[in-house]
Amino acid sequence: MRNPFERMPTVLTADELIDKAFRRAERAASAFKPRGDRVRKARQREELRIRTVSNVIRDNLRKVLERTPGLSTLPKFYQELVDVLVDRDTFHKAMAGIDWAIRMVRELEERYIERIRYSRDPDEMAQLRRQFYGRVASVLRDIDDRLRYLNKAREVLKDLPVVDLEVPTVVIAGHPNVGKSTLLKALTTAKPEIASYPFTTRGINVGQFEDGYFKYQVIDTPGLLDRPISERNEIEKQAILALKHLGKLIIYIFDPSEYCGFPIEEQMHLFEEIYREFGEFPFIVVLNKVDVAKEDQVKVIEEFVRKKGLEPIKISAMKGIGVEKVREEIVKKLRPMAQELAKKKIEEELRRYRADL
Numbered sequence: 001m002r003n004p005f006e007r008m009p010t011v012l013t014a015d016e017l018i019d020k021a022f023r024r025a026e027r028a029a030s031a032f033k034p035r036g037d038r039v040r041k042a043r044q045r046e047e048l049r050i051r052t053v054s055n056v057i058r059d060n061l062r063k064v065l066e067r068t069p070g071l072s073t074l075p076k077f078y079q080e081l082v083d084v085l086v087d088r089d090t091f092h093k094a095m096a097g098i099d100w101a102i103r104m105v106r107e108l109e110e111r112y113i114e115r116i117r118y119s120r121d122p123d124e125m126a127q128l129r130r131q132f133y134g135r136v137a138s139v140l141r142d143i144d145d146r147l148r149y150l151n152k153a154r155e156v157l158k159d160l161p162v163v164d165l166e167v168p169t170v171v172i173a174g175h176p177n178v179g180k181s182t183l184l185k186a187l188t189t190a191k192p193e194i195a196s197y198p199f200t201t202r203g204i205n206v207g208q209f210e211d212g213y214f215k216y217q218v219i220d221t222p223g224l225l226d227r228p229i230s231e232r233n234e235i236e237k238q239a240i241l242a243l244k245h246l247g248k249l250i251i252y253i254f255d256p257s258e259y260c261g262f263p264i265e266e267q268m269h270l271f272e273e274i275y276r277e278f279g280e281f282p283f284i285v286v287l288n289k290v291d292v293a294k295e296d297q298v299k300v301i302e303e304f305v306r307k308k309g310l311e312p313i314k315i316s317a318m319k320g321i322g323v324e325k326v327r328e329e330i331v332k333k334l335r336p337m338a339q340e341l342a343k344k345k346i347e348e349e350l351r352r353y354r355a356d357l
């Protein structure tokens with residue numbers, strides 16, 4: 001499980017990169033012991049400065065290009081989130097700007113080295129080298145806006161949630177305090193990992209369990225599927241939509257006891273919205289806190305859910321009652337997909353293995 005932007009390096013501003021390269025060049029020049037007459041010595045030293053500046057800058061920029069994934073190669077889930085966070089067009093222009101700068105610096109390096117080689121005057125060589133510095137600095141300043149944009153983008157992108165896209169995933173929905181994280185903890189064996197998620201202050205909880213053959217992932221999304229979608233702004237809506245590329249099954253939790261602080265009516269309303277929004281997905285409906293809920297409260301919701309053609313599962317996530325049933329239901333609904341994903345993975349490995357032979 002990895003964040004695709006995990007390896008993206010910090011992007012220095014033009015001035016930071018210029019400083020770094022010039023300092024490195026001075027250090028190299030002062031440690032260097034050239035041989036030969038005065039003219040030869042001067043030439044070697046200036047060449048070294050130019051090569052060092054060019055190498056430091058190009059290495060640094062190349063690393064940014066190499067370690068930043070192409071946006072269109074990302075899985076759909078990440079693409080949707082990236083679109084919420086950064087402007088693709090600006091992002092691509094910034095990357096193209098870096099590519100241009102690398103080529104320009106290389107070209108200037110060759111041009112000025114050649115001119116220094118033809119010179120026989122140490123003062124002129126120093127002047128040429130200073131000219132080279134000036135030209136390089138101006139190339140970098142030309143792309144300063146783009147470098148700054150990429151660094152800002154990096155800061156938000158490296159916080160994208162880390163989820164396993166190769167494991168069939170269940171997304172838990174329902175009002176705050178209905179028991180979403182308690183159910184996640186009861187369902188999954190591992191301690192849930194907290195992954196950050198754009199536009200939520202609390203991050204999403206991710207846990208996994210196995211049925212003996214395959215793995216399943218359960219995700220609790222505080223702040224996302226716990227209040228009416230109609231109240232969200234466009235950006236939040238898109239962050240919610242991204243979940244469609246991740247989850248393949250929704251567990252909706254009701255709290256008939258109303259201890260969560262939301263009346264049953266309101267919970268039904270939220271259910272309707274989420275059921276409509278995620279209509280293409282299978283749903284498991286859970287009635288939690290049956291240890292404290294009143295019989296008539298449970299009945300009202302049961303009837304409401306049955307009218308939708310769904311059979312609710314009564315549980316107490318806290319006491320572990322009914323949790324096994326929920327797990328069985330998840331497996332029943334997602335197993336074909338788990339099989340399919342496992343098959344694909346094996347085929348992929350086989351293909352790679354054959355290609356290596």
Ligand SMILES: Nc1nc2c(ncn2[C@@H]2O[C@H](COP(=O)(O)OP(=O)(O)OP(=O)(O)O)[C@@H](O)[C@H]2O)c(=O)[nH]1
Pocket residue numbers: 175176177178179180181182183222223226288289290291292315316317318319
């Ligand atoms: N009596 C009872 N209380 C429960 C049960 N499940 C959860 N709770 C309690 O309900 C409260 C809320 O549970 P959480 O699991 O934090 O709820 P949540 O939906 O994850 O809440 P948010 O993270 O705010 O969205 C906690 O105090 C739990 O102890 C249950 O089955 N019975």
